[in-house]
Amino acid sequence: AQSVSQHNHHVILSEAASLELGCNYSYGGTVNLFWYVQYPGQHLQLLLKYFSGDPLVKGIKGFEAEFIKSKFSFNLRKPSVQWSDTAEYFCAVNEDGKLTFGQGTILTVHP
Amino acid sequence: NAGVMQNPRHLVRRRGQEARLRCSPVKGHSHVYWYRQLPEEGLKFMVYLQKENIIDESGMPKERFSAEFPKEGPSILRIQQVVRGDSAAYFCASSPATGMYEQYFGPGTRLTVT
Numbered sequence: 152a153q154s155v156s157q158h159n160h161h162v163i164l165s166e167a168a169s170l171e172l173g174c175n176y177s178y179g180g181t182v183n184l185f186w187y188v189q190y191p192g193q194h195l196q197l198l199l200k201y202f203s204g205d206p207l208v209k210g211i212k213g214f215e216a217e218f219i220k221s222k223f224s225f226n227l228r229k230p231s232v233q234w235s236d237t238a239e240y241f242c243a244v245n246e247d248g249k250l251t252f253g254q255g256t257i258l259t260v261h262p
Numbered sequence: 263n264a265g266v267m268q269n270p271r272h273l274v275r276r277r278g279q280e281a282r283l284r285c286s287p288v289k290g291h292s293h294v295y296w297y298r299q300l301p302e303e304g305l306k307f308m309v310y311l312q313k314e315n316i317i318d319e320s321g322m323p324k325e326r327f328s329a330e331f332p333k334e335g336p337s338i339l340r341i342q343q344v345v346r347g348d349s350a351a352y353f354c355a356s357s358p359a360t361g362m363y364e365q366y367f368g369p370g371t372r373l374t375v376t
Contacts, residue, residue: 195355
């Protein structure tokens, strides 16, 4: 069974700081990778996804992620965070339809 | 654009009672997935269903839990004889097919067992 590891449980930043959230997965085959976000009181929403092609993927709200196959990583980045980015972020990998999630990273952005 | 609907949003059950959680997928989606989020844990896959079929139930506890997705109507996750350890948030997701498609998530049902 594959696993997904997110390096940070809680990240605290000030507005305009740069963000990088780490994600590593164990699956060695062809991977479909996702980052989901859960804003306070809301349901999970897709930020971005990688299936194939350009390893640098751009998502909504200025987020991007880079797939590095040799490192089994899919880190999420944003050059300048906003207070409204406060949320919990989940990395996930798809295997035969089911998603395996990392444990989540809570991002708190102070104004 | 109606997304995935789940009801109830909050459900309180006493130990030993049954819990029924409902999920209506996005219109036109024929694949439904259930996930559970226990306190202090991430989201864990439970079961994957297609209309009238269970495709993968490898994440379902062997006893007391069952799921269905009938030809008509919502998908149901049923938990019989609930115990305190079943207290969690249960999320449903849907997709139009499997493979290279994202899963759209519902708001979740928060089950509390007293």
